[in-house]
Amino acid sequence: MTKILKSTLAALLAAAATTALAQAEIKIGACQPITGRFAFAGGQLNAGLGDYIAYANEQGLVKGKKLTYIFEDTGYDTEKAVATFKKMMAQQHPVIMYGESTGQGKAIAPELNAKYKVMYGSTSFSSELADPKTHPYSFISGPTYSDQFGILLQYIAKGATKGKRPKVAFFYSDTEFGKDPIAWAKKRAGELGIDVVAEVVAKVGAVDVTTEVLNLKKAQPDFVIFQGFVMAPIPEVIRAARDHGLKTTFMSTFWSMDKGIIEKLGEDAEGYMGVNPYGYYYEDTPAMAAMRKYNERVHPAEARYRPNSYIQGWFTGMVFVEALRRTVAAGKPVNGDNLMAALSTIKDWDTGGITGKVTFVNNKAAVGRVYRANVAKGIFEPASDWIYLK
Amino acid sequence: MLIGNFKETYADDEALFRTPASRAGLAVLLAAALVFPFVASDYLLYLADLVGIFAIAALGLNILTGYTGQISLGHAAFVGVGAYATAIAATRLGLPFWLSVPAGGLVACLAGAVVGLPSLRIKGLYLAIATLAAQVIFEWVFTNWTGVTGGIRGLNVEPAGLFGFAFDSDRRVYFLVFGLLALLAYGAANLFRTRVGRAFIAVRDRDISAELMGIDLFRTKIMAFMISSFYAGIAGGLWVYFARVVTPESFPLSLSIQFLAMIIVGGLGTIKGTLFGAVFVTLVPEGLRAVTQAATRLSPDAMSWLAPMKEIVFGAMIVGFLVFEPHGLAEIWSRVRRFFWLWPFPK
Numbered sequence: 001m002t003k004i005l006k007s008t009l010a011a012l013l014a015a016a017a018t019t020a021l022a023q024a025e026i027k028i029g030a031c032q033p034i035t036g037r038f039a040f041a042g043g044q045l046n047a048g049l050g051d052y053i054a055y056a057n058e059q060g061l062v063k064g065k066k067l068t069y070i071f072e073d074t075g076y077d078t079e080k081a082v083a084t085f086k087k088m089m090a091q092q093h094p095v096i097m098y099g100e101s102t103g104q105g106k107a108i109a110p111e112l113n114a115k116y117k118v119m120y121g122s123t124s125f126s127s128e129l130a131d132p133k134t135h136p137y138s139f140i141s142g143p144t145y146s147d148q149f150g151i152l153l154q155y156i157a158k159g160a161t162k163g164k165r166p167k168v169a170f171f172y173s174d175t176e177f178g179k180d181p182i183a184w185a186k187k188r189a190g191e192l193g194i195d196v197v198a199e200v201v202a203k204v205g206a207v208d209v210t211t212e213v214l215n216l217k218k219a220q221p222d223f224v225i226f227q228g229f230v231m232a233p234i235p236e237v238i239r240a241a242r243d244h245g246l247k248t249t250f251m252s253t254f255w256s257m258d259k260g261i262i263e264k265l266g267e268d269a270e271g272y273m274g275v276n277p278y279g280y281y282y283e284d285t286p287a288m289a290a291m292r293k294y295n296e297r298v299h300p301a302e303a304r305y306r307p308n309s310y311i312q313g314w315f316t317g318m319v320f321v322e323a324l325r326r327t328v329a330a331g332k333p334v335n336g337d338n339l340m341a342a343l344s345t346i347k348d349w350d351t352g353g354i355t356g357k358v359t360f361v362n363n364k365a366a367v368g369r370v371y372r373a374n375v376a377k378g379i380f381e382p383a384s385d386w387i388y389l390k
Numbered sequence: 391m392l393i394g395n396f397k398e399t400y401a402d403d404e405a406l407f408r409t410p411a412s413r414a415g416l417a418v419l420l421a422a423a424l425v426f427p428f429v430a431s432d433y434l435l436y437l438a439d440l441v442g443i444f445a446i447a448a449l450g451l452n453i454l455t456g457y458t459g460q461i462s463l464g465h466a467a468f469v470g471v472g473a474y475a476t477a478i479a480a481t482r483l484g485l486p487f488w489l490s491v492p493a494g495g496l497v498a499c500l501a502g503a504v505v506g507l508p509s510l511r512i513k514g515l516y517l518a519i520a521t522l523a524a525q526v527i528f529e530w531v532f533t534n535w536t537g538v539t540g541g542i543r544g545l546n547v548e549p550a551g552l553f554g555f556a557f558d559s560d561r562r563v564y565f566l567v568f569g570l571l572a573l574l575a576y577g578a579a580n581l582f583r584t585r586v587g588r589a590f591i592a593v594r595d596r597d598i599s600a601e602l603m604g605i606d607l608f609r610t611k612i613m614a615f616m617i618s619s620f621y622a623g624i625a626g627g628l629w630v631y632f633a634r635v636v637t638p639e640s641f642p643l644s645l646s647i648q649f650l651a652m653i654i655v656g657g658l659g660t661i662k663g664t665l666f667g668a669v670f671v672t673l674v675p676e677g678l679r680a681v682t683q684a685a686t687r688l689s690p691d692a693m694s695w696l697a698p699m700k701e702i703v704f705g706a707m708i709v710g711f712l713v714f715e716p717h718g719l720a721e722i723w724s725r726v727r728r729f730f731w732l733w734p735f736p737k
Contacts, residue, residue, distance in 0.1 A: 035698065072679075072683055073679070073682070073683070075679075078639075078640070079440060080675075080676070080679070082436065083433060083436050083437060083440075083676065086432045086433045086436050086560075087431075087432075087433035089432065090431045090432045090433050091431075091433075103637065103639060106544075106635050106637065107633055107635055109635070110549075110558075110634045110635075111559075114558070115559070128543060174533065174534075175542065175639075176542040176543070176637070176639065179541070179542050180542075
């Protein structure tokens with residue numbers, strides 16, 4: 001009898017131990033665009049997110065829990081990404097997922113809302129995903145493209161001389177990525193007393209941009225804002241514009257703000273500006289120093305410089321961990337609903353210089369900073385303080 | 391060993407499945423297809439739905455390219471036309487899915503008739519370029535006719551419903567997709583036993599002789615385009631209820647090429663081959679991806695050189711098919727079957 005009792009007790013204890021262990025482990029899954037068209041950023045996004053989760057484990061940031069990061073390559077293909085999402089959910093049951101594109105966010109939304117109900121972050125800055133009504137489980141790791149335009153326009157309006165309306169041109173690609181903020185930005189420009197004097201649409205990777213540049217020349221804008229490109233045709237446009245003697249300030253949003261573009265532009269990078277939701281790897285802030293130290297220790301070969309996409313991944317990891325910390329501290333079960341509720345409590349959160357003070361409203365943090373290229377040093381330097389959109 | 395197949399009545403002679411063995415095989419296949427959704431995981435069901443939808447579209451392309459000999463590089467665009475027509479019928483007109491999906495098929499069918507018009511005057515590579523133009527034009531329309539297509543953001547669609555039953559999961563959509571696939575595959579198999587279908591084959595084999603035999607070339611080619619696009623449109627309609635969102639980026643040229651790969655790998659001018667091809671082209675890259683993923687666990691750096699490998703392996707497999715078995719998977723299947731029929735005797 002005692003033998004049976006003992007063995008039952010032992011079995012019960014073992015079962016309790018395994019459930020405790022299961023609860024102590026929190027899985028974070030990611031569908032990463034490591035190959036394919038988005039590979040230029042995918043590998044770094046994956047490294048940044050994975051590194052921050054490893055860093056959070058080392059520092060014990062989520063008390064009593066071990067975070068496990070699982071990722072798969074999707075090749076920047078929406079169907080493969082959705083398949084990967086479903087596979088991970090079925091096999092690993094993560095409570096947080098990371099997605100590779102705006103397309104995936106839209107495709108997974110019906111089932112994310114009705115069935116999976118996990119916290120969902122992604123590479124995307126699409127305004128469409130930052131709508132708690134249609135995408136209650138998604139968030140944007142920073143400002144949307146519209147917000148980024150808003151930050152640039154606010155900067156332009158502030159610097160304008162009295163009595164003279166600044167003239168702006170929008171130069172964008174014929175893609176979802178390119179068109180996303182345009183309608184909103186036109187409205188916003190009007191409110192700020194800025195004239196949108198031209199809208200030029202070009203293909204991603206275009207080589208011959210003569211017509212487009214002539215259109216700009218006709219409109220004579222003070223500023224041109226690019227959207228929907230990463231590299232080409234931005235250098236081509238700037239070069240051709242300089243050849244035509246155009247004295248315009250060229251500006252970009254996140255994806256065209258890595259220091260690689262300064263190398264590509266060379267002398268023509270003089271005066272190139274743009275908005276970055278995050279700081280740069282080389283900046284002298286406590287959080288960046290910690291990131292550099294971690295990289296020197298773990299990835300000595302890559303510790304010299306990490307591009308912006310790495311920082312985006314790292315910051316997304318920070319948001320995941322912060323939401324987890326708040327949920328665990330409140331003693332609530334870790335699930336999508338509680339994590340999203342915790343996200344909306346994030347207010348004036350100090351990230352130590354990864355970005356400005358973070359406040360999540362409508363599942364996004366509308367903060368960013370305007371940077372200007374320093375050609376001699378080959379880096380971007382701040383042209384403004386952190387700008388917050390209301 | 392099967393020594394002969396004697397037909398004693400005309401009905402026997404006309405049957406699609408002629409031997410007890412093939413009928414039994416069909417029954418087993420259908421039973422497996424019915425059991426599958428109840429045992430498969432979400433992931434497998436998602437892939438199965440994808441295969442089913444692609445198979446319907448590829449059937450359409452095989453009718454046009456494999457049976458009628460008219461090459462098309464714009465098939466994905468017809469799938470897109472069907473998808474948009476279905477989505478618009480469902481959201482703007484409020485039609486239920488059993489009307490909106492056929493509506494998508496019919497609109498795609500009309501689009502196919504228009505695109506097919508030049509096929510009377512141009513053939514081969516020239517037709518390929520003409521259909522490529524259709525692909526580009528339709529893609530542009532999807533993106534820029536914002537008032538109707540919703541522009542770059544596309545359209546969101548509620549799940550299909552029937553008598554209060556909502557097809558809101560991959561498991562439920564599976565029955566919709568595979569029910570229609572069975573119906574459409576049966577229809578396609580029968581098509582080539584009718585006058586119209588035989589006219590398609592005659593046009594493929596030699597259009598001049600076909601015309602001399604009294605086949606109206608123009609009508610036949612347009613008909614092939616229309617039926618083919620109808621299949622594409624139905625696939626598009628199902629896609630809408632499967633993905634529940636339709637955007638211009640869902641139907642790129644690469645998808646058209648993928649459809650061509652399906653019918654070439656599967657076997658041009660065979661129904662069975664189309665199904666094999668759809669399975670192969672959808673699942674092999676997924677399998678290769680699983681292999682690279684497993685390899686990453688052994689060595690984290692493997693990803694950087696294994697990831698491009700899977701594209702190369704996939705490409706090599708397709709070239710291998712073209713070289714070693716130009717008749718595709720369908721022919722390999724027949725050969726395996728013949729081997730077992732005659733076993734233990736050599737052929």
